[in-house]
Amino acid sequence: MATKTIKVSEKYAWKWYEKFYFMSISLGMFVTLKHFIKSAFLRQQVTVSYPEERKPLSSRFRGLHRHKRDEEGRERCTACYCCQWVCPADAIHIEAAAVKPEEQHLYREDKYAKVFNVDLLRCIFCGLCEEACPKGAIYLDGGIPMPDDSRDRLILTKEMMMEPTGGKIIGERL
Amino acid sequence: MVNIFVDGIEVSVDESKNLIDALKEINIDVPHFCYHPKLEVVGMCRICLIETGMTKIDPATKAPVLDENGKPVVMWNPKLQAGCNTAITPGMHINVASDKVKKAREGVMEFLLINHPLDCPVCDKSGECSLQNYSFSVGHETTRYKEVKRNIPQEKIGTNLLINHNRCILCYRCVRFDRDIVGVHDLEMQARGNDTVIAYTPPNGAGSGLLDHNYQGALADICPVGALLNENILFRSRVWWYEQNQSICHGCSTLCNVTTNIKNNEIYRYMPPENPEKNGYFICDKGRFSTSDFSRDRLFSYLLKGHASKSKDVLPQIAERVQLAHNILVIGGTTESQEDLAGIQEATTTWERLGKAVKWEYRTLDYMWNNEWDVQIDFLLMKDQRPNSAGVRALVSGLANRNEYESAVKAADLIFVVNEFAAPYAYRTDNFEELKQNPLYRLLEQNNLWDRVIVLGTHANSATASALSAFPVLAFPEKAGTFIDKKGMARKSQVSLKAPQGLPSSAQVLAALNRYVEQNAAVTV
Structure with a gap:
């Protein structure tokens, strides 16, 4: 197909029929009409009414942090500080403590995270904590982070992140 | 020094040392767990296995047998030897990196890890663990167990x-x-x-x-x-x-060399020095954990009758008190560096020049009056748990005896107590019972002398709260200085913690006080 070269140094001289914009407008109206018919009559609309309705996320989507438990319902996190160490945004704060004998059934090792906070205001959702975790305890699969008007609610505590029971096996994403 | 062959290369090593140490000197690392330079050799861990051999000697001619390339033939021992338990003999051949040795080490490492839980994420040793290091360097990445x-x-x-x-x-x-x-x-x-x-x-x-x-x-x-x-x-x-700095331990007058472990401007512990061969392999618990609570209850503001105040308000008032006083007593100094002692001495000479009777006593505790400076508690720890008592003893003559000291305390118009109530970082507010045992504290309490006491302290406690005034000063890890150890050697300590800006040392705060004193003196003349 021969290309039409327009010299930009010179002002383009409109043809008389181009001055009516008839062709361009009808082309545009055709696209509009096409989608109107598709969504109004053929139920093929592409938008959803977010946030009531949500589209499925990719399995690799990095969203809110989730703490996992193992098959017996024990917390996987052993407060090894690997995620805190690797975090480039310095968003994770951990305080470790020794597990008391009467609480031993809740944890896998004798060390647990007494405090585990993720500061969403600092987090850049890079996923390095997920990669660094040797126990498969933290995954960024909690969906899209929602805005909030309180600073406290944007600092995730362990209780906010902990999934009730079960959870993904180590290395498995989704 | 004798010549031996390590992996076919002739090297000169010190035969009086253990083979592992001798090879370490020439930068050849033989893995070891059970061997320790200060402990007897037992050869329990078997990770230091090496191949040993001697040059083959022809019994008839007593000359080394040569192979077709003209090199001496080596008679290798059929089994591997424990490196820590092998004596160095001149001309011996050893292999520390041959395939046979590497395979043996891998095998030993696999055996050692059979019952090891591999819980490095939880283990506190992880990062300074020999097993972890050697598992990565000489071990195998998978287990068959x-x-x-x-x-x-x-x-x-x-x-x-x-x-x-x-x-x-x-x-x-x-x-x-x-x-x-x-x-x-x-x-x-x-x-x-x-x-x-x-x-x-x-x-x-x-x-x-x-x-x-x-x-x-x-x-x-x-x-x-x-x-x-x-x-x-x-x-x-x-x-x-941990950030690591070389410093000395302030726990007692032995002044061991230590490496500090600091995180977020807080000292967690002291560790033995980086070059233990020169500076000693061990430090005691008293020193190692002496700073574990150091960051709690630090005194950062000037106190006037227990209330926080500013130096601009406090120092002129105290300067007036110095002006009015006739007898000034300085107590303490065993915790201060030589530089600070010189500053305190300069302050006392200033007061003497202004016509005050100034006394300086460094002995406050019982063992000091009993002259038990050289009493050892164990092979490192001294009964004298002040870092610079040797330095202050050389500098200050002190008072004649305890009775004279007690009457001097009662007679003084103004008493400067240099760091006695916070040394050695044990007397905080929550440790009031221990502070009550302090003889000086008891003496001041019984005679109700707090209205004439000025405490130069590092930590806030009941002494700083009840004294006329308290000046915050730099603590040991926050300043560099020279200290004299029990053998009379001068030792330098390094700055390992960052102090808040403007926090003075005890010499600096007395110099600042004396600037006000001298201003007042110039006005009155």
């Missing part, structure tokens, strides 16, 4: 010591350390084979009390794995976060 690992629960065997039997590789270091260095026979190996554990065997029979000596930190330190752990720093940090 499929059976269930031995699981023995963790035990508390010392007042500050935990033992995790699963991590133990039975290197016998702790037993030898307790027996040979500390001199107590209370750790022993029990049972046989797979059931072998290190057990605490107290002298009065099993179950009678806990291991309680001053080297529990050193026990955890020489443990090449994370089997022995100190309870007071358990899970508080990870070792790779």
Whole structure:
């Protein structure tokens, strides 16, 4: 197909029929009409009414942090500080403590995270904590982070992140 | 020095040393767990296996037999030898990196890791663990062991010591350390084979009390794995976060060289120095954990009758008191560096020039009056637990005896107490009972003398609260200085903690006070 070269140094001289914009407008109206018919009559609309309705996320989507438990319902996190160490945004704060004998059934090792906070205001959702975790305890699969008007609610505590029971096996994403 | 052949290369080594140490000097690392330069050789861990051999000698001619290339033939021993237990002989051939040695090490490492739980993420030793290091450098990345690992629960065997039997590789270091260095026979190996554990065997029979000596930190330190752990720093940090500085320990007048472990401008512990061969392998618990609570209750503001105030308000008022005083008594100085002592002395000469009767006494505690400066508690720790008592003794003559000191305290118009109530960083507000035992505190309390006491202190406590005024000063880790140890050697300490900007040392705060004093004196004249 021969290309039409327009010299930009010179002002383009409109043809008389181009001055009516008839062709361009009808082309545009055709696209509009096409989608109107598709969504109004053929139920093929592409938008959803977010946030009531949500589209499925990719399995690799990095969203809110989730703490996992193992098959017996024990917390996987052993407060090894690997995620805190690797975090480039310095968003994770951990305080470790020794597990008391009467609480031993809740944890896998004798060390647990007494405090585990993720500061969403600092987090850049890079996923390095997920990669660094040797126990498969933290995954960024909690969906899209929602805005909030309180600073406290944007600092995730362990209780906010902990999934009730079960959870993904180590290395498995989704 | 003799010449030996390491991997076919002729090197010169010191034959009086152990083979592992001698090779370390020429930068050849032989892996080892049970070997320690200060402990007797036992050869338990078998990771230091090396190939040894001698040049073949023709019995008839007594000359080395040469092969077709003209090189001497080496008669290799058929079995591998433990490197730590091999004597250095001139002309010996050893292989530390041959395939046979590497395979043997891999095998030994696999055996050592059979019952090891591999819980490095949880283990406090991780990062400074020999087993971890050698597992990465000479071990194999996978294990063939499929059976269930031995699981023995963790035990508390010392007042500050935990033992995790699963991590133990039975290197016998702790037993030898307790027996040979500390001199107590209370750790022993029990049972046989797979059931072998290190057990605490107290002298009065099993179950009678806990291991309680001053080297529990050193026990955890020489443990090449994370089997022995100190309870007071358990899970508080990870070792790779620590900033390390070379400094000296302020815990007693031995002034051991130490490496500081600092995180977020807080000292977690002292560790033995980086060059232990020169500076000593061990430090005691008293020194190691002396700064663990250092950052609590630090005094950062000037206090006037217990209320926080500013130096601009406090110093002129105290300067007026100095102006009016006739007898000034300075107490303390054993915690201060030589530089600070010189500053305090300069302040006293200033006051003398203004016509005051100034006395300086550095002895406050009982052992000081009994002249027990050289009494050792154990092989490192001294009864004299002040860093610079030797320096202050050389500088200050002090008063004649205790009675004279007590009457001087009662007669003084103004008493400057330099760091006595915070030294050695033990007397905080929550430790009031201990502070009440302090003879100087008792003396001031009984005679109700607090309205004439000015405390130069590092930590806020009931003494700083009840004194007329308290000046915050830099503490030991926050300033560099020279200290005189028990042998009379000058030792330099380094700045390891960042102090708040503008916090003065005791010399600087007295100099600032004396600027006001001299201003006032100039006005009145």
